[in-house]
Amino acid sequence: MSRVPRLLPAVATLALVLASPATAQTTANASIQALAFVQGVAPITATGVNDLDFGIVLAGTPTSPTSLASQAGRWDITGEPGAPLTASLTLPVTLDGAGGSIPISFSATDGLQWNPFPTTSTTFDPNIPYLTNIDGSGNLTLGISGTVSPPAATTTGNYTGTITLTVSYL
Amino acid sequence: MMHASASVLLAVMIGTALPYAAAAQVSRIPGVVPRPFTAIAHKDLTFGQVLPGIPETVRPDDVRHAGLFEVQGMADGVVRVEFLLPDALVAPFGALLPIAFGHGDGFADFSRGRPPRGLRFDPRTPLIATLGPNGRLLIRLGGTVTPARDQAGGPYHAAVSITVYDLGI
Numbered sequence: 001m002s003r004v005p006r007l008l009p010a011v012a013t014l015a016l017v018l019a020s021p022a023t024a025q026t027t028a029n030a031s032i033q034a035l036a037f038v039q040g041v042a043p044i045t046a047t048g049v050n051d052l053d054f055g056i057v058l059a060g061t062p063t064s065p066t067s068l069a070s071q072a073g074r075w076d077i078t079g080e081p082g083a084p085l086t087a088s089l090t091l092p093v094t095l096d097g098a099g100g101s102i103p104i105s106f107s108a109t110d111g112l113q114w115n116p117f118p119t120t121s122t123t124f125d126p127n128i129p130y131l132t133n134i135d136g137s138g139n140l141t142l143g144i145s146g147t148v149s150p151p152a153a154t155t156t157g158n159y160t161g162t163i164t165l166t167v168s169y170l
Numbered sequence: 171m172m173h174a175s176a177s178v179l180l181a182v183m184i185g186t187a188l189p190y191a192a193a194a195q196v197s198r199i200p201g202v203v204p205r206p207f208t209a210i211a212h213k214d215l216t217f218g219q220v221l222p223g224i225p226e227t228v229r230p231d232d233v234r235h236a237g238l239f240e241v242q243g244m245a246d247g248v249v250r251v252e253f254l255l256p257d258a259l260v261a262p263f264g265a266l267l268p269i270a271f272g273h274g275d276g277f278a279d280f281s282r283g284r285p286p287r288g289l290r291f292d293p294r295t296p297l298i299a300t301l302g303p304n305g306r307l308l309i310r311l312g313g314t315v316t317p318a319r320d321q322a323g324g325p326y327h328a329a330v331s332i333t334v335y336d337l338g339i
Contacts, residue, residue: 028209031331032237036217036226036259036267036315040323043263169320 042138044079046167052144060152065145069118075165077140084170087130087142092161095148099155104148112143131170206242209334213238215311220267223319230277230290230312237311241334245305248337251297259315259326267326268316279308298337 052073057063065071079085089111094101111126124130126144134140144163215237220226228235241249253276258266276293280302291297293311301307311330 026207026336028207028241028334028336029331030209030211030239030334031329032211032214032239032311034215034217034237034256034259034269034313034328034330036220036326038220038222038261038267038317038321038323038326040222040317040321043261043265043322043324 041080041083041169042078044077044083044085044167044169046075046077046165048073048165049076050074050143052146052163054148057148057150059150059154059156062147062149064147068112068121068143068145071145072112073144073163074112074114074117075142077134077142077167078138079134079140079167079169081134081136081138083134085132085134085140085167086170087132088166089126089144090162090164090166091126091144091146092163095159095161097155097159098157099159102148102150102154102159104146104161106144106146110145110147112145114141114143117141117143207244207247207334207336208242209332210240210242211238212240215313215330217315220315220317220321222317222321222323225314225316227314228312230275230310231279232312233310235312236277237330239309239311239332241301241307241309243301243305243336245301245303247301247305249299249301249307250335250337251299251309252333252335253293253311254329254331254333255293255313256328256330259328261322261324261326263322263324265322265324265326267321269313269328270316271311271313275312275314277310277312279310 050073052065053071054063054065055071077085091106092104095104106126108125108127109123111124111130112121113124113132114121121143124132132140142165148159150159213236215228216235217226217228218235230236241251243249253271255271256269258268260266271293273292274290276291276297277288278291278297278299279288288308297309299307309332
C-alpha cells in the first residue's frame, strides 16, 4: 500500500498592515536679528539727587537756603563729553500742604552750575532755557535754589512742590 | 496630502507537499513619504556702523549684509512666506532706531550661489513661491535704517521672523 502524499493544509495568513499616514508639517517658522551699531553721541541722562529743602520756615518770613551745597536742589547729568545742551526748568509758583499753599519764587541767580560740586558754582536764570556744555568727562551738575514766602497766618505743616529739569542736545 | 501604505503577507503552501516548505509572496503598495518641511534662519540682517543723520540701506542681494532664510520641503512644492518685520531696532538703554522695508527689499534667490539670481519682492506682503527641483528656496532680506541727528550711540537690534505655509504641489 502506497502512501498518498497529502497536501499539507494551505496556510494563508493575511496580514493587513496599515501604516500610519505620514503627517506632513504645514507651517514652519524661523527668526533672524536685524543689527546696527550707531556711531553717535552718548545718551543724555538726568537724575535728581537732592531736593530743594528750605528746612523750618517761620510764617511771615521769606526764607532761602543757607547752605547751597546741602539744601539746594541738584541734578546729575551725563552725556557726550563736551556736547552743548540746553537745560529748561519747570518751576512751581506755590508749595502745597495741609494749610493750603505758600508762594515760592526763583530769581535770576537761583540756577546753579557746579564746577565742581560742592566747591564752586556759577549762577544762571532758571526761568529761561540755559545753554551750557557737558564737561570733558561727560558729566554736568546743575542746581536750583529759591525763596519761599509763607504769609504770617500760614498753618504749620509740610509744604511741597515739584521742580522738573529737562535737558537736550542742541 | 494623505498617504497610506499597506502590506499584504501571503503565505501559501504550493505544489507537492513538501513539509514545512512554503512559498511566500509579498506585495507592498509604495507610499510617498513627504520631505520634512522646515524654515531655517541662516544669517542676520547687519547694517554695521551707522552715522547719526545718515540713512543706511542694505540691498537684499548683498550677500554679506542681507538677512538670509531657507525653506526646505517637497521638490517643486508651493509655499507662502509671511514676514514679521519690526518698525525699529532697540538699544539696551531703550533708544529706538527706525527701520523700514519697501518694494524690492525681499529677494527670492534661485541661483543657490554667487552672484545671487532671482526675483525681488516686497517683504511687507506675503510671497507665493515654488521650491526648486531640490526642494529648497533661499530668501534674502534688506532694509533701511534712519538714525536721527542726535541718535544715541551704541548697539541696536530687533527680531525678524518668517512664517512659511506649505501649499502643496
